[in-house]
Amino acid sequence: MTTQSHLERLNPEQRAAIETTEGPLLVLAGAGTGKTRVLTTRFAHILLSGKAKPWQILAVTFTNKAAREMRERISLLIGEPAEGLWLGTFHALCARMLRRHAEYVGLRSGFLILDTDDQLRLVKQVIEPWRIDVKRWPLPGLLGVIQRWKDRGLTPDRVTAAEDNGYADGHAQAIYAAYQTRLRELNACDFGDLMLHIVEILRTRPDVLEQYHRLFRYILVDEYQDTNTVQYLWLRLLARRNDAPSNICCVGDDDQSIYSWRGAEVENILRFEKDFPGAKIIRLERNYRSTAQILGAAAGLIAHNDGRLGKTLRPGREDAEGEPVQIVSIWDSDAEAREVCKRIEALRRDDHTLREIAILVRAGFQTRAFEERLVQFGIPYRIVGGLRFYERAEIRDALAYMRVLVNPVDDLAFERIVNVPKRGVGTAALQKLHAEARTARSGLAVAVENLLQSGAFRGKSQEKLTSLMQTFAQHRRVLEREGHIVAVNGLLEDSGYIEMWRTDNSPDAPGRLENLKELVRALADFGTLGEFLEHVALVMDAEGAAEEDRVSVMTLHGAKGLEFDTVFLPGWEEGVFPSQRTLDEGGDKGLEEERRLAYVGITRARHRAIILHAASRRIYANWQESMPSRFLDELPDEYVEREGETATRRERQDYSGFFRSSVFSDSQNSTMAPLIARKRRTPVHEDLISNTPQIGVGARVFHQKFGYGVVISADHGATEVAFEEAGTRRVMSSYLQTVSG
DNA sequence: GCGAATGTTTTTTTT
DNA sequence: AAACATTCGC
Numbered sequence: 001m002t003t004q005s006h007l008e009r010l011n012p013e014q015r016a017a018i019e020t021t022e023g024p025l026l027v028l029a030g031a032g033t034g035k036t037r038v039l040t041t042r043f044a045h046i047l048l049s050g051k052a053k054p055w056q057i058l059a060v061t062f063t064n065k066a067a068r069e070m071r072e073r074i075s076l077l078i079g080e081p082a083e084g085l086w087l088g089t090f091h092a093l094c095a096r097m098l099r100r101h102a103e104y105v106g107l108r109s110g111f112l113i114l115d116t117d118d119q120l121r122l123v124k125q126v127i128e129p130w131r132i133d134v135k136r137w138p139l140p141g142l143l144g145v146i147q148r149w150k151d152r153g154l155t156p157d158r159v160t161a162a163e164d165n166g167y168a169d170g171h172a173q174a175i176y177a178a179y180q181t182r183l184r185e186l187n188a189c190d191f192g193d194l195m196l197h198i199v200e201i202l203r204t205r206p207d208v209l210e211q212y213h214r215l216f217r218y219i220l221v222d223e224y225q226d227t228n229t230v231q232y233l234w235l236r237l238l239a240r241r242n243d244a245p246s247n248i249c250c251v252g253d254d255d256q257s258i259y260s261w262r263g264a265e266v267e268n269i270l271r272f273e274k275d276f277p278g279a280k281i282i283r284l285e286r287n288y289r290s291t292a293q294i295l296g297a298a299a300g301l302i303a304h305n306d307g308r309l310g311k312t313l314r315p316g317r318e319d320a321e322g323e324p325v326q327i328v329s330i331w332d333s334d335a336e337a338r339e340v341c342k343r344i345e346a347l348r349r350d351d352h353t354l355r356e357i358a359i360l361v362r363a364g365f366q367t368r369a370f371e372e373r374l375v376q377f378g379i380p381y382r383i384v385g386g387l388r389f390y391e392r393a394e395i396r397d398a399l400a401y402m403r404v405l406v407n408p409v410d411d412l413a414f415e416r417i418v419n420v421p422k423r424g425v426g427t428a429a430l431q432k433l434h435a436e437a438r439t440a441r442s443g444l445a446v447a448v449e450n451l452l453q454s455g456a457f458r459g460k461s462q463e464k465l466t467s468l469m470q471t472f473a474q475h476r477r478v479l480e481r482e483g484h485i486v487a488v489n490g491l492l493e494d495s496g497y498i499e500m501w502r503t504d505n506s507p508d509a510p511g512r513l514e515n516l517k518e519l520v521r522a523l524a525d526f527g528t529l530g531e532f533l534e535h536v537a538l539v540m541d542a543e544g545a546a547e548e549d550r551v552s553v554m555t556l557h558g559a560k561g562l563e564f565d566t567v568f569l570p571g572w573e574e575g576v577f578p579s580q581r582t583l584d585e586g587g588d589k590g591l592e593e594e595r596r597l598a599y600v601g602i603t604r605a606r607h608r609a610i611i612l613h614a615a616s617r618r619i620y621a622n623w624q625e626s627m628p629s630r631f632l633d634e635l636p637d638e639y640v641e642r643e644g645e646t647a648t649r650r651e652r653q654d655y656s657g658f659f660r661s662s663v664f665s666d667s668q669n670s671t672m673a674p675l676i677a678r679k680r681r682t683p684v685h686e687d688l689i690s691n692t693p694q695i696g697v698g699a700r701v702f703h704q705k706f707g708y709g710v711v712i713s714a715d716h717g718a719t720e721v722a723f724e725e726a727g728t729r730r731v732m733s734s735y736l737q738t739v740s741g
Numbered sequence: 742g743c744g745a746a747t748g749t750t751t752t753t754t755t756t
Numbered sequence: 757a758a759a760c761a762t763t764c765g766c
Binding site: 620 | 742743750751752753754755756
């Protein structure tokens with residue numbers, strides 16, 4: 001390949017983004033404007049023009065998928081396998097760096113990377129001295145607080161008292177410190193530490209920093225709008241230098257920033273010019289993906305956001321006319337799923353590929369309704385990003401066995417599997433083990449040996465534990481002599497783990513055995529068990545072999561970066577989308593992020609986008625009315641076509657106060673249902689409401705179960721009451737009695 | 742220590 | 757309604 005040929009068939013902006021190699025550059029790449037192409041071509045261009053060797057370019061992505069894709073496309077461009085590159089996710093690259101310098105943060109190079117389960121087990125141990133009420137302060141929440149500090153680059157000593165805002169009665173910072181100490185004792189890292197530690201090293205060890213300054217001549221960053229503070233700090237440390245300009249190129253789209261809940265700061269991209277003086281900005285605005293109508297609708301929507309860097313997508317294709325975005329109003333959530341399936345069936349009859357159809361939902365729970373209906377219609381589908389391979393219990397168990405095999409002092413893994421399958425080790429025995437481990441200053445495995453010696457276990461557990469320990473010892477020898485595949489196979493078999501699933505009668509047991517086989521098969525791709533475990537810890541997604549013709553069902557977040565001919569966007573209702581929780585927690589900023597999510601959703605579509613909303617939705621067991629999403633009003637009329645009933649703002653109010661009548665649950669034609677139901681509005685529910693005493697805020701009340709309390713807030717059925725004994729709870733107002741006093 | 746029975750909560754989004 | 761956790765009886 002010649003130096004120039006890869007630059008052909010690029011538009012002028014893309015070309016500029018590739019050829020501007022020196023100095024800081026921000027490429028604002030709107031949806032569908034060829035972002036990945038620019039990134040990969042730029043990488044190849046730097047190589048082919050001889051400006052840097054492969055290992056002198058740092059290329060960072062957020063997902064493993066993006067990293068894989070980039071690697072493949074670079075190989076194609078340069079005509080050889082792209083190996084030995086610093087190309088990967090933030091976490092994978094940081095892990096690689098941290099292995100080299102672990103000792104500067106009190107770790108050894110072989111440190112463990114913990115998964116979420118391990119983290120939970122660990123904080124559970126750590127909080128003991130504080131006697132935290134885990135009912136009131138759930139552990140995942142505590143881990144969340146710690147994670148957010150880590151996202152912001154705050155080591156325990158950097159957390160100010162003001163930051164410790166109340167979680168776990170204001171002990172969060174102290175717990176954080178203890179947790180970090182415990183991690184060091186275990187020679188372990190959680191996910192956040194990979195970033196946090198390396199940033200700490202780079203900011204305190206100029207010599208190490210300089211090493212990387214010498215190494216990396218060019219830095220490429222994908223999805224810059226999603227970087228959190230530590231990631232930003234890491235990039236800034238690596239990019240800013242005294243001796244040379246910062247050859248950092250960040251590609252991103254402020255309109256697609258949808259990960260603030262994970263600590264991402266849109267400000268990072270908005271501030272780029274200040275961070276890197278002399279930065280150039282190139283806008284990619286020509287969209288080669290979607291029709292003019294889809295782009296118009298998306299642009300109209302996103303225009304409602306403030307504080308954008310400003311960018312307008314223009315159709316880049318000549319044939320970009322097409323159908324307007326459809327807004328379909330439907331009676332209820334069952335009808336919504338049915339309607340989507342009907343339309344998919346129609347598309348299928350017209351020879352559309354199912355692979356090119358997606359249903360994009362706001363939150364995971366929405367997928368279930370579609371799943372059921374798709375099955376009923378006999379439409380092949382796949383749920384993308386549901387429970388991932390490495391998150392399944394059997395996979396985690398098997399991995400824990402492997403971890404103990406390579407590392408006898410991996411207590412977190414050991415604790416996971418001592419009693420799986422059942423070996424008579426319950427909470428009491430486990431406590432004994434911990435106590436023994438503490439006094440012997442050893443790992444749990446050694447504690448087991450000690451207690452076995454002293455005969456602390458009763459008959460069956462004594463026997464089973466002895467056998468378990470022997471099995472481990474034996475397969476450690478096998479591991480050395482015959483390699484990891486044989487050893488793992490034997491271990492899972494002899495420990496009784498495989499047998500446990502074989503004798504399990506539950507319907508998903510065969511599937512689990514299949515997964516285990518798959519896992520063992522994957523071992524063959526790695527030279528050692530250690531390598532395999534490292535890969536698994538960092539690459540939590542397994543490559544789906546699915547290139548079959550199926551409809552994709554996934555969350556809007558999961559759909560980022562993908563595109564489909566036809567996209568269904570159900571559930572555009574207030575409370576669902578925009579999500580009530582985001583609104584409550586994030587206010588106007590939250591709303592803007594939801595709007596960006598809507599923008600991401602619409603721009604996934606090449607030819608057709610169909611938005612749906614239902615007037616009534618089943619939540620838990622009962623039905624709840626819902627108003628059309630405000631985003632529907634924000635879509636410009638000239639690009640949309642509204643069908644079904646009641647999609648306009650004037651009629652919105654009409655929704656409040658009518659209930660779904662069960663008489664019409666199934667047989668009705670969905671688009672007609674609202675009309676009929678409105679006429680037949682049954683008085684039953686109204687009776688219920690009028691019979692319920694309206695209790696005002698501030699009233700003193702009595703509840704059979706919770707005792708006396710004061711009403712804090714009241715809406716239709718649910719009332720929030722601060723009880724004297726039972727704390728603040730939401731209860732049904734019909735169960736309350738007002739009392740004087 | 743285990744399984745059944747009872748009570749409680751659930752709906753973001755993920756490297 | 758269903759999954760989940762905790763309690764209870766053996």
